[in-house]
Amino acid sequence: MTSTVSTNSTVSTGNSTDVSSLSGSKYSLSTAEAVTTKVQPYLNRADTIATAITTNKTKISAYQSMQTLLLAMKTAASNLSSQSTEGSSIFNSRTAGLTSKSAVSGSTPSDASTLLSATVSAGTNSGTHTVVVNQLAAAEEDVSATQNKASTAALGQTGSFSISETGKTALAITVTSSMSLTDVASAINGAADQTGVSASVVSIDSSHSVLVVSGADADTTLQFSDTSGILANLGLYTTETNQTGTVAQADNTSALGLSGSFTINGPVNGSSVATPLSVTVTSSMSLNDIAAAINTAATTAGSTGTPLASVAGGQLTIASGTSAALTFSGVTGDVLSTLGITAVAANGAVDQVSAAQGAVLTIDGVAGITRTSNSITDALSGVTLDLTAADANTVVTITVKPDTTSTGNAILAFVTAYNTWESFVQQNEATTSSGTASSSATLFGDSTLREVSLEVDSTMTAMINKLSLADIGIALDSSNTLQVDSTTLTSALKDNYNGIVSLFQSQISTSSYTLQTLGTDYSAYAGTFSLSVTTNSSGAISDLKLNGSSASGLFSYSGNTITGVSGSIYSGMSFTYSGAASTSSTVTVSTTLGLANQLYTTTKNYGNTLNGSVQNLIQNLQDEDSSMTSQYNTIISQANSYTTFLLSQYAALTTQIQSASYTSTVLNEMFAMQTSS
Numbered sequence: 001m002t003s004t005v006s007t008n009s010t011v012s013t014g015n016s017t018d019v020s021s022l023s024g025s026k027y028s029l030s031t032a033e034a035v036t037t038k039v040q041p042y043l044n045r046a047d048t049i050a051t052a053i054t055t056n057k058t059k060i061s062a063y064q065s066m067q068t069l070l071l072a073m074k075t076a077a078s079n080l081s082s083q084s085t086e087g088s089s090i091f092n093s094r095t096a097g098l099t100s101k102s103a104v105s106g107s108t109p110s111d112a113s114t115l116l117s118a119t120v121s122a123g124t125n126s127g128t129h130t131v132v133v134n135q136l137a138a139a140e141e142d143v144s145a146t147q148n149k150a151s152t153a154a155l156g157q158t159g160s161f162s163i164s165e166t167g168k169t170a171l172a173i174t175v176t177s178s179m180s181l182t183d184v185a186s187a188i189n190g191a192a193d194q195t196g197v198s199a200s201v202v203s204i205d206s207s208h209s210v211l212v213v214s215g216a217d218a219d220t221t222l223q224f225s226d227t228s229g230i231l232a233n234l235g236l237y238t239t240e241t242n243q244t245g246t247v248a249q250a251d252n253t254s255a256l257g258l259s260g261s262f263t264i265n266g267p268v269n270g271s272s273v274a275t276p277l278s279v280t281v282t283s284s285m286s287l288n289d290i291a292a293a294i295n296t297a298a299t300t301a302g303s304t305g306t307p308l309a310s311v312a313g314g315q316l317t318i319a320s321g322t323s324a325a326l327t328f329s330g331v332t333g334d335v336l337s338t339l340g341i342t343a344v345a346a347n348g349a350v351d352q353v354s355a356a357q358g359a360v361l362t363i364d365g366v367a368g369i370t371r372t373s374n375s376i377t378d379a380l381s382g383v384t385l386d387l388t389a390a391d392a393n394t395v396v397t398i399t400v401k402p403d404t405t406s407t408g409n410a411i412l413a414f415v416t417a418y419n420t421w422e423s424f425v426q427q428n429e430a431t432t433s434s435g436t437a438s439s440s441a442t443l444f445g446d447s448t449l450r451e452v453s454l455e456v457d458s459t460m461t462a463m464i465n466k467l468s469l470a471d472i473g474i475a476l477d478s479s480n481t482l483q484v485d486s487t488t489l490t491s492a493l494k495d496n497y498n499g500i501v502s503l504f505q506s507q508i509s510t511s512s513y514t515l516q517t518l519g520t521d522y523s524a525y526a527g528t529f530s531l532s533v534t535t536n537s538s539g540a541i542s543d544l545k546l547n548g549s550s551a552s553g554l555f556s557y558s559g560n561t562i563t564g565v566s567g568s569i570y571s572g573m574s575f576t577y578s579g580a581a582s583t584s585s586t587v588t589v590s591t592t593l594g595l596a597n598q599l600y601t602t603t604k605n606y607g608n609t610l611n612g613s614v615q616n617l618i619q620n621l622q623d624e625d626s627s628m629t630s631q632y633n634t635i636i637s638q639a640n641s642y643t644t645f646l647l648s649q650y651a652a653l654t655t656q657i658q659s660a661s662y663t664s665t666v667l668n669e670m671f672a673m674q675t676s677s
Contacts, residue, residue: 038646042639049632056621056628062428062442063621066449067614069421070607073456073599076417079410080596082505090410091501093403094120096383100396103132109394117386118398124382129398132362133390137218137374140356142349144211145235151201151209152180159228163188163213165196165220175230181211188213197222211236212353219358219372221347237348252287252311259283260333264294264308264318277301277308281335287311290335294318316341329355359387404493407500411489414596415474415482418460422480425453448613452606459598465502469595472500504596511588514579515562523564523572524601526593531555531562531575532586539581 079090096119098112115133149155158177164170171191175184181201188199196216203209211234215222224237231237263276277297281290291309298308309318316339327348328336361369363379371379374387383400428449430438437444460469461476469475473488492500506526508517515531531551534543541557554568560577564570579585606613 039639039643042635042642046632046635046639049628049635053625053628053632056625058442060618060621060625063614063618065424066443067607067609067612067618069417069424070452070603070612070614071609073414073417073421074603074607076410076414077596077600077603080414080504080594081600082594082597089122090407091402091505092122093406094122094124094126094382094400095403095405096120097399097401098396099399100394102393103395104393107393110389110391112394112396115387115389115391115394115396117388119384119386120400121382121384124400126401128400129364129380129383130362131385131396131398132392132394133359133387133396134362134392135357135360136387136390137359137372138354138357139215139218139220140222140347140349141212141214141353142222142236143351143353144231145350146204147181147209147211147234148207149181149209150207151182151203154178154180155184155234157228157230157233159230161228161230162225163195163197163231164223165215165217166223167220168196169194170223170225171195175228181209185211192216196220215356217372218374219356221356222349224348235350238350252314254286255284256286256290256338257283258285258290258333258335258338260335261330262328262332262336263330264297265327265329276329278330281333287314287316291316361385361387402497404497407497408489408493411474411500411504412484415484418456419481421456422482425449426480448606448617452602452613455602456599459595459602462595462598464595465499465507465592467499467503469503472496472503502592503594505594506592506597507594508573508589508591510575510590512585514585515575515577515587515589518561518574518576523570523591524593524597525564525569525573526591528588528590530586530588532584533562533577533579534584535577535579535581537582539579541577543584 082089082091098116098118100109100112100115102109116131147155154177155175156177157175157179160172160174162170162172171194173184173187173191175187179187185199185201188195188197192198197213198216199211199213201209201211213222213236224231226232226237259282261278261280263278265276277294279290279293279297281293285293288311291311294309309316311317318341358370358372359374359376361371361376361379363369369379376385376387379385380398383398427438428441428443428446430441430444432438443449457480460482462468469482472492473485474482475485477483506523510516515533529547532545532548533541536542540559541562544551544555544557544562546554554565554570555573556563556565562575562577564573575589604612607615609615
């Protein structure tokens with residue numbers, strides 16, 4: 001509570017007549033002087049209280065600044081502490097380094113950053129992993145044939161069709177003769193929420209355009225229904241069962257210089273034939289060789305009917321042998337495009353920019369890992385992979401390690417918070433040349449400031465786990481301010497990261513794997529003790545002793561969990577026990593308090609805005625101000641009441657004096673008249 005002091009301390013002398021000119025043998029009176037003389041003691045008391053309130057306010061402001069600086073140190077320490085539930089737990093931060101190498105001798109690897117990026121969750125175990133991105137996940141994208149019309153010109157098509165992602169609702173898109181390619185795209189987009197398919201129009205020039213349809217989800221094929229033949233007329237979809245390709249030469253046996261691969265989908269010469277059929281073409285192969293490769297793949301798959309491919313007069317013909325459309329997928333190289341064979345997708349799409357496919361990876365030597373997205377969160381524990389390109393010939397090595405940059409920044413922020421605090425301490429301990437407190441030293445000689453300053457300084461200079469701040473390049477100068485040697489700190493972060501962790505964070509260890517800390521150690525205990533644990537036939541804890549005596553009131557247990565009792569010196573500790581059933585064992589526990597943990601506890605105890613030591617001082621002064629403000633207002637009220645009373649009395653006296661003066665004048669005149677007669 002902040003006290004407010006009334007400023008209405010001026011006492012008025014009112015409008016009574018000033019009788020200072022009147023005098024007699026027994027009195028000489030001025031109303032203003034009389035009132036001031038009588039009331040001034042009240043005002044003096046009020047002024048003394050007002051001065052005390054102002055002094056308190058100045059001190060409260062200084063305490064509030066002290067509290068703010070303590071809390072700033074608490075925040076900086078919490079980022080480096082294992083005790084605090086606040087902050088960023090910076091020592092758990094991880095980063096991923098990427099490097100690449102060739103998976104094939106003699107080939108040039110792609111830069112790792114062009115293939116993927118990796119983010120790592122806090123606390124992920126350090127280590128290395130290898131990733132090969134064999135294939136990116138992709139949504140299907142199909143393109144119509146080039147229309148010899150502007151994007152806004154009427155197509156002259158009438159009827160309906162539907163396009164949808166597999167598993168989603170197929171809605172009929174109605175087309176009228178006046179609709180343009182842009183209108184058709186708008187109609188498809190109007191149903192996209194249900195069908196999962198969107199459309200756009202690309203204007204090649206003022207009189208040529210194409211329609212592009214795209215699925216929303218990777219690894220999900222599109223399905224078409226073209227009852228009116230509109231999609232076929234646009235060259236977006238086909239039901240052709242035969243494909244014929246021609247080369248310029250009639251020699252069917254000469255090498256074509258073409259290379260690539262493709263997969264033929266769908267039933268071939270009967271549904272009993274296994275598909276898809278994978279075909280690889282090399283530059284030395286002729287037209288006959290390509291046909292033979294296709295037919296060999298079909299025969300191997302079980303085809304016993306008419307050969308799938310044939311050659312005549314420089315023409316390669318591929319026929320499905322069924323009523324189903326001849327479709328392709330996985331097309332690479334220039335074989336089909338050079339021969340003029342349309343690579344119809346498995347769903348009947350004619351020109352496919354990208355097929356619906358999942359991501360395919362090899363991780364840590366395990367091949368054939370597939371996912372439906374290029375953002376992969378469940379392949380490596382704690383690591384998210386975002387794939388951007390595929391290269392089966394490049395191995396990316398991911399190195400998971402502590403984020404030393406973020407840790408270094410947190411340590412520098414910690415140093416800054418301490419130095420700001422130390423500047424405040426020095427300001428309030430400053431003296432003049434004569435040895436008296438400086439005007440800026442509001443808290444000069446304050447016991448609380450002295451206590452917390454000593455505790456903080458003791459922590460900052462402590463040796464913890466055989467390491468000090470000076471060992472990592474952070475040392476106090478002659479003015480008790482921390483200075484950072486960035487070179488030493490950088491080296492320590494690189495070469496002795498675990499040592500820095502043990503300097504700042506509390507450490508807890510046990511002599512047996514059967515007793516492990518459960519979560520984070522939130523205790524403020526440092527030392528060594530033993531826990532003797534007895535289990536029953538089911539393996540649950542049945543008895544617990546601390547240092548050979550009963551642990552009651554200090555530790556409690558339930559099932560296989562041991563917890564420090566709240567309010568005890570072990571409060572905040574928690575363990576899980578995995579010893580064998582019906583056994584007893586004794587485990588030694590050793591703990592040290594990290595520098596950040598200690599500082600967090602100190603600054604919390606003093607700076608807490610609810611019940612910290614400084615808050616208690618602030619509250620006491622505010623309560624005192626509130627009481628003194630009440631006294632001040634009471635005294636001013638009394639002074640004003642007394643003034644009113646005095647003015648009333650002096651006004652009556654003035655009237656009496658004036659009346660007596662008049663009477664005296666009349667009597668004198670009458671006496672004079674009688675004397676003269």
